[in-house]
Amino acid sequence: MAIIRVEEISNFVGQEATIQGWVYNRTDKGKLVFLLVRDGSGFVQCVAFKGDLDEATFDQLVRLPQESSVVITGPVREDKRAPGIPGGYEIGVKHVEIIQAADADYPMALKDHGVDFALDHRHLWIRMQSQWAVLRVRAAVIAAMREWLDSNGFVNMDTPILTPAACEGTSTLFETEYFDEGKAYLAQSGQLYNEANIMAFGKVYCFGPTFRAEKSKTRRHLTEFWMLEPEIAFCNLDGMMEIEEQMVTHIVQRVLRDRGPELKSLGRDLGRLEKIAPPFPRISYDDAAKKLKELYEAETDPEKKELLKFDWGMDFGAPHETALTALYEKPVFVYGYPTAVKAFYMEPWPGRPEVCKSVDLLAPEGYGEIIGGSERMSSHDLLLQRIHEHNLPEEAFKWYLDLRKFGSVPHSGFGMGVERTVAWLCGIEHIREAIAFPRTIKRVYP
């Protein structure tokens, strides 16, 4: 008897099959019991008729609590009435083994919960269809981005998580004791190490957790999040934008191909994602500033108008990103930000030192910045000057300066926030649902 996975059930219609899983929901109707069983790969309805089973077994099924673990065997049928993911298939229960009848006080109801309760029970919440679907999409996003990079000449290089000092000298970092060496800090980026890596390997990427100790308290922030950071030698800003739009398009297409049922179960409008294809619109910071001025003038609601206030030189806030991206159906590149609001290592714009060769990719539908990147500074002397201007300890950056002494080349790289990307693709409100166990300023449990 074949043990099958629910996601492959369409291949087994007309055959007997066994599934191993958990009872997600139960409806009993006299001599008939419907069990919605999830096995990790999907959700399938199992139907038990009283006449098909001995009386003791049937009585057990009628009383079987939500989340009981079961092994069920029976014929696979196609039936339009059957709910589930993918749905439309069901299993007639011929034999059932109850591994454990769950306690009756399972706390997660099959309806809305408050945020606090849901997060306190995250270890159980991830079993629910919506959360399961989001996390399946996340896994597909990660697989797709690695797939694209691996097949386009990038070498995966893992960068350290324990680091000696601030990588960018901007964010607040988590601090820890490091034996007799003083303090060490949890990495906020692998970029500087990747700049060393490309001089050995050409094109590289790192992918791992990133830590920010800032007290950010919004739907777009976590204290621990996962970031993909490609870095490319002999690559300028335009070349990097092409890489970004190719990779993002590949991710979207793969998720549409492999996670359609999950996205549909989340109520996502797939039509909006199907439009994602190169080229993405590219606008300069200068033009974006003009558009924001126009949007500010046109806004009539005084509260929203205040939030849209903008002058050249400011960094974008969330309301600015939302207003700007609402003008487009695809992700939008905004390039050439003011040097003053960006990190010290970005290459200046030729002839315009007040602007740097930076580019952010803003997702549609108000999801904001999913990628931030730049062409890196290749001049040793200018980089040293910037390190001094930013009051960074020159000694800590000695190795980084070395990279500009021994075969410096133009190079570029970017960081993509995985949770923001997943939130956008799934159409969910808050990025905390895009990671299995979110870490926020107020939460380290469970």
Next chain:
RNA sequence: UCCUCGCUAGCUCAACGGCAGAGCGGGCGGCUGUUAACCGCUAGGUUCGAGGUUCAAAUCCUCGGCGAGGAGCCA
């Protein structure tokens, strides 16, 4: 760090100065096609904490706790 909001049954919420309520979940019973099934019965309360106003406080006031949304900062 600042602004705003919330906290009542296991969960989601109602009651807004006058008897503590409903739906879901739990328990018991009924039903051969349910889709968060439905129908009947049933158990379930330190209304976040402390203090105050009042004949009377879940409700009004003060302080505290916890959480959320947003700003700033960022991916």
